[in-house]
Amino acid sequence: MDSPLAIDIQDLRKTYREGIFRKRRQQALRGVSLDVRPGEVFGLLGPNGAGKTTMIKILLGIVHKSSGTASLLGHAAGSQISRSRVGYLPENLRVARHHTARTALNFYGRLSRMSTQQIARRSDELLELVGLRHRDRESVRGFSKGMGQRLGLAQALLHDPDLLILDEPTDGLDPLGRSQVRDIINQLKGQGKTIFLNSHILQEVETICDRFAILAQGEVRAIGSIDDLRGTNAETAATLIVSHLPSDAIEKLAQADVTATTETINPDLQRVLIDRCPQADLDRAVDALRAAGASIHQIQRGTSTLEQIFLSLVQPQPPESL
Numbered sequence: 001m002d003s004p005l006a007i008d009i010q011d012l013r014k015t016y017r018e019g020i021f022r023k024r025r026q027q028a029l030r031g032v033s034l035d036v037r038p039g040e041v042f043g044l045l046g047p048n049g050a051g052k053t054t055m056i057k058i059l060l061g062i063v064h065k066s067s068g069t070a071s072l073l074g075h076a077a078g079s080q081i082s083r084s085r086v087g088y089l090p091e092n093l094r095v096a097r098h099h100t101a102r103t104a105l106n107f108y109g110r111l112s113r114m115s116t117q118q119i120a121r122r123s124d125e126l127l128e129l130v131g132l133r134h135r136d137r138e139s140v141r142g143f144s145k146g147m148g149q150r151l152g153l154a155q156a157l158l159h160d161p162d163l164l165i166l167d168e169p170t171d172g173l174d175p176l177g178r179s180q181v182r183d184i185i186n187q188l189k190g191q192g193k194t195i196f197l198n199s200h201i202l203q204e205v206e207t208i209c210d211r212f213a214i215l216a217q218g219e220v221r222a223i224g225s226i227d228d229l230r231g232t233n234a235e236t237a238a239t240l241i242v243s244h245l246p247s248d249a250i251e252k253l254a255q256a257d258v259t260a261t262t263e264t265i266n267p268d269l270q271r272v273l274i275d276r277c278p279q280a281d282l283d284r285a286v287d288a289l290r291a292a293g294a295s296i297h298q299i300q301r302g303t304s305t306l307e308q309i310f311l312s313l314v315q316p317q318p319p320e321s322l
């Protein structure tokens, strides 16, 4: 039998009700569907207010959904059994300052009703994994942000969950701290864990995630691997290498509704750059340039970065409430 999806969300909706008579409504999720497969590292991306935290809170059973379904590892989100198999690293986890790394893990382990022996054994493994084995008796007061975040990861992993939900795991870390957290995520993936993370640092997410969902205004705008997103993203840049480019080429392109810039490569060749260029724009640009007497030698389609795709899918819009 196939193992169940790590996360399965279908037509999930959440409307917050605010105000004295709870009359003001804010639709945070408007029919979101997505799936996370076992063993993958999945990135949830979206601008502020997109609904990411709301989704994570529903998955953890902290917030009730309005409608739709959400399950983790085949069990309803929020159920006792799904909670027991999920580890969570909240954004800015604050460990009480009187703790050392070891006493903090002891504290969290007892909260999860683990036995003293289990806690001791897991703490040894995890402190090793997160690189705090030799600093486990120091007060967390002296910890750097990166060390604190690594301790947070150890806390999330204590009960050996199959699925890890990480809220902004590298936020506020320096490049070294980010790379350490990235290495830990890769090791966990190697151990077969599923990781669902939410991050604003797109370059980083691009390097560690297998697939992504881009959420905006409570809706999924795109879902898939970076190659899938490049394929479905109609706004990829285009570069045309041309000769005999007329001096009024930019105006001719503007008349064809295409915004472009040009660069000279050598006395015979020019480059025409079109930043966001759906196929229809490219077709019109080619027609306009040829009609103006230019000769097209080459057309290059740029490979968009995750950030470019994100920006093309998430245009700023005024906040909407019902």
Ligand SMILES: Nc1ncnc2c1ncn2[C@@H]1O[C@H](COP(=O)(O)OP(=O)(O)OP(=O)(O)O)[C@@H](O)[C@H]1O
Pocket: 016, 017, 018, 026, 027, 028, 046, 047, 048, 049, 050, 051, 052, 053, 054, 055
């Ligand atoms: N408890 C709440 N009561 C009312 N509205 C809320 C509540 N929590 C979130 N919202 C609204 O729901 C929408 C989605 O918010 P959410 O915090 O889920 O977005 P987000 O993508 O996590 O944003 P950010 O990146 O800023 O954390 C926003 O319009 C927000 O104002």
